[in-house]
Amino acid sequence: MVIDEDAQRRMAANRANWDARTPIHAASHFYGRNLHHPENWFADFEWHDLGDLHDRDLVHLQCHIGTETIALARRGAHVTGLDFSAASITEARRIAAAHQVQIDYVHADVHDAVTELGTNRFDIVYTGKGALCYLPDLPTWAAIVHDLLKPGGLVYIAEFHPLLNALGPKPTVGSDLLLRNDYLSGRGPQRQDSTHTYTDGPALNTATVSHEWRHGLGDLINALIGAGLTIRHLTETDALPWQRWPTMTQDTDTWWRLPPESPRIPLLFGLRATKPEHRLPIDVDHGPHVVGPGIAQLDQAEEGMTRKAAT
Ligand SMILES: C[S@@+](CC[C@H](N)C(=O)[O-])C[C@H]1O[C@@H](n2cnc3c(N)ncnc32)[C@H](O)[C@@H]1O
16 A cells, blocks of 8 residues: 555644644653653563664654653664654754753654655664554555665564554453454554543643554564565563553553453564565565575674674
8 A cells, every 4th residue: 555645634634633742741740750761661671672772873763752762862872763743853852952862853754754864774763652553554664664774774663562452442440451442454544533642731622633553463564574674573561661551550660560360461562673684585475474594594694784783
């Protein structure tokens, strides 16, 4: 699918909706608290998956007001943040300056990222925690990610699990979680008209309409493979960086989990994929089957790239 006019119109509504949410988010305790310790929005496994960020060229797609972006920069990466909400980018620049962190922020739609970022190519593309649901077509997005990466580069997606998006709305204490929304894609965009945003603070009084697209985990994995990327590792976890439902309790690691007697279900995932050092022939008809060197060989190629990028 190309991004057709209907999808463009829906993304324009999303842009206005994010512009309207931004002042509320920037003034919220939800973001304010986390900006004091932005690294808390990353699980240990994410830092492990991202590896040593020192001197890495990293782009954070759909960075909003830059909470994760700051944490990534503090780990030593040369960070660019990109978002299509002008209000978000203005706030992100203000917040980075207040925290004395050097980040280049670019105001652009992710679909224009290759053009807007000029000749810059990255060791790492990072995205997630509420990003993919605003993208109408993952194969289109995955091709952009591929083009933004240097050969051997890493894309890391830390995203709410499609199962979490299928559960809801928020149950009251004592009630069970229910499946209420699609897990799988296929039903097209989902329109919402709500004055509510997910932070504390006042209600939205303008641009209340937004649109989301459902993507199953298979859609994401196949989109990355279809773009020529190699899947390296997938972690599914039962923990979230904030309290999604009132029944969740905070762990010693500051993340939130459902009560121990609840079924263990994935709420967030972290997916590592790499761009091959050399272009591989890809069997697009058979989706998951990538023809090319085995994983061990690719790991060696990646190692070589890692050393090269670090020098
Ligand atoms: C929930 S935030 C995700 C960032 C971060 N994880 C957070 O929670 O603050 C979603 C962001 O995606 C941005 N966004 C949505 N669609 C976009 C697009 N097509 N191009 C660029 N940014 C987009 C919105 O402006 C918003 O800032």
